Amino acid sequence: MISIHLKSTSILKILLVYLMAGRLVFAHDMHEPSSYELQEVAAGNFVHVGLFPPHSADNRGDIANIGFIVGDKCVAVIDAGSSLHVGLALKRAIHRVTSLPICAVIITHVHPDHLLGLNAFIQDDSVIVYGHHRLPKQIRTRSKFYLQALEQYLGVSNTDDHAVDATLITPVDGLLSIDLGNRLVEIKSWDYAHTDHDVSVSDVKTGTFWAGDIVFSKHIPILDSNIRQYDEVLEELQNLDVKHYVVGHGPLDRPWHILLREQRGYLGVLLKEVRAAIKNDVSLMDAVNTVGWSERDKWHNFELYHRRNVTTSYTDLEWED
Amino acid sequence: MNFGKKILTFLGMTLLFSQLAVATPFPEPDHTSIPEWIMIKKLMFGEREIKDGSDDVLALYLNTKLDDSSTVPIMVNALMDQTEEQFIEKLYLVIDRNPIPTAGVFRFKPEAGKVKLETRLRFEKFSFIRAIVETNTGELYMDQRWVQVAGGCSAPSGKNANDPLLGKMRFRMDDQIRLNEPNLVQFQIKHPNESTLASDLEPGYAARFIDKVAVEYNGKSIMSGDINFSLSDNPIFKFYFSPQSEGTLSVRAEDTHDTVFTDSLEIGADRL
Numbered sequence: 274m275i276s277i278h279l280k281s282t283s284i285l286k287i288l289l290v291y292l293m294a295g296r297l298v299f300a301h302d303m304h305e306p307s308s309y310e311l312q313e314v315a316a317g318n319f320v321h322v323g324l325f326p327p328h329s330a331d332n333r334g335d336i337a338n339i340g341f342i343v344g345d346k347c348v349a350v351i352d353a354g355s356s357l358h359v360g361l362a363l364k365r366a367i368h369r370v371t372s373l374p375i376c377a378v379i380i381t382h383v384h385p386d387h388l389l390g391l392n393a394f395i396q397d398d399s400v401i402v403y404g405h406h407r408l409p410k411q412i413r414t415r416s417k418f419y420l421q422a423l424e425q426y427l428g429v430s431n432t433d434d435h436a437v438d439a440t441l442i443t444p445v446d447g448l449l450s451i452d453l454g455n456r457l458v459e460i461k462s463w464d465y466a467h468t469d470h471d472v473s474v475s476d477v478k479t480g481t482f483w484a485g486d487i488v489f490s491k492h493i494p495i496l497d498s499n500i501r502q503y504d505e506v507l508e509e510l511q512n513l514d515v516k517h518y519v520v521g522h523g524p525l526d527r528p529w530h531i532l533l534r535e536q537r538g539y540l541g542v543l544l545k546e547v548r549a550a551i552k553n554d555v556s557l558m559d560a561v562n563t564v565g566w567s568e569r570d571k572w573h574n575f576e577l578y579h580r581r582n583v584t585t586s587y588t589d590l591e592w593e594d
Numbered sequence: 595m596n597f598g599k600k601i602l603t604f605l606g607m608t609l610l611f612s613q614l615a616v617a618t619p620f621p622e623p624d625h626t627s628i629p630e631w632i633m634i635k636k637l638m639f640g641e642r643e644i645k646d647g648s649d650d651v652l653a654l655y656l657n658t659k660l661d662d663s664s665t666v667p668i669m670v671n672a673l674m675d676q677t678e679e680q681f682i683e684k685l686y687l688v689i690d691r692n693p694i695p696t697a698g699v700f701r702f703k704p705e706a707g708k709v710k711l712e713t714r715l716r717f718e719k720f721s722f723i724r725a726i727v728e729t730n731t732g733e734l735y736m737d738q739r740w741v742q743v744a745g746g747c748s749a750p751s752g753k754n755a756n757d758p759l760l761g762k763m764r765f766r767m768d769d770q771i772r773l774n775e776p777n778l779v780q781f782q783i784k785h786p787n788e789s790t791l792a793s794d795l796e797p798g799y800a801a802r803f804i805d806k807v808a809v810e811y812n813g814k815s816i817m818s819g820d821i822n823f824s825l826s827d828n829p830i831f832k833f834y835f836s837p838q839s840e841g842t843l844s845v846r847a848e849d850t851h852d853t854v855f856t857d858s859l860e861i862g863a864d865r866l
Contacts (some may be wrong), residue, residue: 307793413794417793418745418749547794556832558669578661580659580660
């Protein structure tokens with residue numbers, strides 16, 4: 274612990290040295306991890322299960338579940354990871370599984386842990402990148418911050434090569450089917466779920482549903498959208514016939530209906546208690562520390578993201594009539 | 595000092611979106627030696643002395659754990675009553691390192707009985723937030739807090755300036771109003787209050803934000819403020835007023851596109 278009595282410039286220097294040291298270690302350790310593990314959740318559906326967020330030099334951005342589906346003709350990648358490093362690791366893992374070419378990359382939403390590894394896959398002109406029709410705008414407005422963050426938290430020195438070209442995205446509005454060769458994959462755009470631009474992916478043959486960050490497992494759900502409509506989407510998902518699933522964060526070995534029940538439970542508590550707080554004139558300042566805290570022990574990273582979920586829902590619901 | 599500034603900027607550019615929200619521990623610097631503040635202080639107050647008001651004049655509150663830099667709720671409470679002899683005339687909210695450091699200048703009246711202001715702010719960089727009050731006798735008092743969130747002004751607004759509810763106001767107060775006593779009143783206006791730094795503004799487009807609010811009761815000023823996009827979208831204000839009779843509470847807000855928004859609330863005998 275640095276004493277707060279040190280002069281601020283000394284503290285700055287200490288911090289700087291600390292940060293530089295962290296980056297050097299990281300740069301030195303850039304080689305491929307010896308075991309980039311894949312899990313085949315259903316025939317032809319491969320996932321790398323990432324660590325829990327947030328980003329750090331320790332996890333090197335390997336914080337999301339990303340993967341691919343293999344058809345008879347080609348491969349569709351679902352989410353590209355936090356950085357070129359992560360994207361390339363996935364690409365190498367794909368080549369270990371199959372010699373078929375990659376024909377599609379599907380980006381489930383704009384958040385950097387799903388997006389910024391994209392350039393690892395696009396050297397080949399035949400790769401089509403799919404995303405929600407609102408994704409290109411999100412890429413344009415958020416990229417700058419994401420690239421700065423990449424430099425700051427993952428120590429990536431040349432972030433230009435991570436810049437994602439929003440015009441690459443083939444927009445999906447509604448349902449779009451792509452054929453990987455004897456294997457139909459359906460991409461569906463959702464209106465307001467985790468974000469306002471999520472797509473999910475279904476492998477029709479095996480009934481495998483790739484939820485992106487619409488559904489979380491053990492990790493606290495994150496709301497970057499409208500809570501009421503998000504819950505309606507989850508209700509819709511409960512009615513789907515899902516035989517196998519992949520979610521954006523957390524373990525994949527728990528029953529699908531439990532995940533949905535837990536998540537709707539959390540959003541239900543949030544919705545009910547935020548509404549009550551607004552009705553009872555509990556200010557936002559107090560609400561972030563009181564609303565929904567009964568859910569605290571149920572979720573990983575609750576302390577990190579719950580207050581923000583309260584803020585997002587409170588500032589929306591206060592305009593309800 | 596330049597070295598320090600660069601590092602502050604480096605550390606200050608923390609993350610906007612939840613997937614990346616990592617708390618960067620950064621010790622609180624000495625609030626009197628912030629270069630931006632030294633400059634702002636000179637420009638705003640010249641050589642006037644600003645006393646520490648935290649013991650008996652005002653208290654500034656905000657949460658220590660913050661995770662949304664575009665929506666940081668704050669509360670300023672006066673620790674002295676408003677009387678004809680001695681009262682708080684102005685409250686300045688200063689965020690040292692925001693694009694426009696003066697987030698707001700609010701004017702109050704002795705008739706209010708008590709001064710409080712609650713609102714929500716955007717923070718672009720790690721910075722001190724300062725609440726400075728000026729009394730009717732010309733004295734300045736300050737309380738301040740160190741805030742570690744960043745990116746709130748340049749975040750994509752995500753709100754729609756063509757919102758059909760643009761300009762809609764919400765009022766809140768107790769069902770029963772007590773005459774000649776301070777009563778809390780809150781109003782909020784639906785407005786994107788766009789930041790000039792927001793990354794989703796079209797080039798050449800002038801950011802649309804509210805720059806003036808004025809609240810009157812029966813035609814007499816209760817509170818008014820000069821504000822800007824350092825206040826969060828859908829700006830919200832909570833403060834005291836002391837009605838002497840039934841009447842009309844009216845709000846007028848004006849934005850940088852010269853649009854005027856007005857609304858009013860009748861306080862009739864049924865509420866007294």
